[in-house]
Amino acid sequence: MFKNNRDLLIENDDEINATGILLALRLLLIKYRNPAVWEKINYMEAHLDKRIGTSIWKDREVNIVDVIRRLRMPAEIEPPSAELMQKLCGILDVNAFQLRSPGALDGLLLRGLYIEATLMAHDCRGNTHLSVDDNFQLTIYASVTIKEDEPILFNYTSSLLGTADRKEHLREGKYFECECSLCRDPYELESHLSSVLCPHCKEGFVGMQDTSSLNPYERGSRWQCQMCKRTFSGRLIRATLNICRTLIDDCDIDIKSIEGLLKRLSRSLHTNHFLMLSLKQKLLMLCRKEIISPNPQKKIIQKMLDTCKEVYNVLDIVEPGISRLKGIMLYEMHLPMIILANRSYSAREISSAQLACRLEEARDLLKKALTMLFLEPVTTPEGKLAKRALEELRTLNQNISDVKSLPSDKPKIHVRKAKVHRKKIK
The missing domain is CATH 1.20.58 (Methane Monooxygenase Hydroxylase; Chain G, domain 1)
Known part of the structure; x- marks a missing residue:
């Protein structure tokens, strides 16, 4: 099909991105080439009613739907309607898995549609572990013991985001509100991914009171300190995060600068806050380079060890x-x-x-x-x-x-010599 539409694909003024339409086009061809598989695909949820008129709908209309409808189709394939193509785009956006490129294609962002795997429900603390090989074979393992009749769950979003960001990602990309145990808990099961240091008592941490709020950072949303019980407006929390983000964006990418910023941000955020974790991951990247040098500094070696432990302890909560x-x-x-x-x-x-x-x-x-x-x-x-x-x-x-x-030995004992003050004898 691409060969027969080469003139469209190489137009200088209106070049078509073949990789952008490839997966949607493959689904369309399955409709005619493999009816049994098409029946399963056609049954998948596309959430068209929630997508109509949104920015994602308009983007798909311009970059996928209109492009595919301009292509010259083989004689046996009926030109697709805009509604059908939008449905296929919806099926992909809602159900596809993000895949890592094989070594030979490193750098490409890929998606794959797996009919059986799409049956897994979402939970921000899933009970499955996924791996994909270079042939795009998807394997699903139980990450914890799953008892008979228990649901098989997979986390559709990033585990190291705060509750508000996870819920927004799921709302805009998967079209549902998450009500898992992590999202319902104001302090995220003690992971404190969204917790802010209380501006009043400076000891407790502030968590969102109404975890079901669509926008916990608006004026009407309330956040409460777990120690002094004082409440604060979501707008104040948002202002705090905006300042922190600005500081992070302006920070130099070196070990000393990041360490200094982490110390500064700890006066406003919990050490496990998702903004702190993103900085710690940058710090680890720099420490890795240092630790393989001929003679790394002891304090950097210790910093890498401590930071790894801190990140691991959060992961142990959100990725059991x-x-x-x-x-x-x-x-x-x-x-x-x-x-x-x-x-x-x-x-x-x-x-x-x-x-x-x-x-x-x-x-x-x-x-x-x-x-x-x-x-x-x-x-x-x-x-x-x-x-x-x-x-x-x-x-x-x-x-x-x-x-x-x-042979057994004893550690060397470092004895500090005491200063002896002698009186002068006249």
């Missing part, structure tokens, strides 16, 4: 059980632990027995990381990380064995 991000955090925790332990032993601050104990703690983290990363296809970045982690585990086991074979 098996989690790709948790696997990565666990892997990234083990290396600074090993470096710090070896340095302490070299400085004779700890004994060989204590060194072995700390190396065993790092090994436990690595093992736990592998239980999550082994589920990833071998060609993905996480799959390659799992292979590297397995090799490092073998080396670490050998190192622990070597350390345990060393």
Whole structure:
């Protein structure tokens, strides 16, 4: 079809983006080529009544519907109506899964429609873990134990967003209001992804009172401190977040600047706030580069370890059980632990027995990381990380064995000499 419409695809003044229409066009062709599959696709929810007239509707009208209707179709295919094409666009927007590009296509944003997988309901703390290989084979694992007759749930949005942002994403892209346990709790099950430090008592954290509000940042919405019980307008919270976002946008991307900004923002936000977490992820990216240098600073090694733990503790709440991000955090925790332990032993601050104990703690983290990363296809970045982690585990086991074979010793005790004040004798 593209070959037969080449003149349209290469028009300089009105060039058609072939990748933008490809998936919708494939669905249209299925209608004529595979009636059994089409019947299942046609049954999927498109939410046309909620999409009509919206910005997404207008975008699809210009960039997909009108483009496909301009194409010359094969003789056996009836020219599609605008209503049919909008329905196909709706089916894709509501039901498709976001896919990571294979290595050869790195950088492309892809979507895939999986008929059985679309049957999973949403929960911001899902009970499934998804992986996709280079052939776009989607595999669904239970991330926690799922009992008989319990629903199979998948998180349609990002787990590290605050409640208001998660709900807005689901409302505008999936057309429903989330009422899961995480969204209903003012403090997000103690993850505090949206919590702001109380402007009054400076001790408690403020959470939204009405979690069902469509706009918790408007004047009429109330937020309450969990300690002093004082309430504040949603507009005040929004103003606080706007100031924080401006500071983040203006921040230099280096370790010292980000550390300083995190300290400054902690006077207004909970350390787990989603804006803080986004900064911490940038900090980790910089620490990774530093830690593989020939002689990384001890404070940066410790900062990486502490930050990984902080992010992991939040993930453990919002992504229970098996989690790709948790696997990565666990892997990234083990290396600074090993470096710090070896340095302490070299400085004779700890004994060989204590060194072995700390190396065993790092090994436990690595093992736990592998239980999550082994589920990833071998060609993905996480799959390659799992292979590297397995090799490092073998080396670490050998190192622990070597350390345990060393003669027992005691850490060097650093004695601080006291100043002696002597009286002069006349």
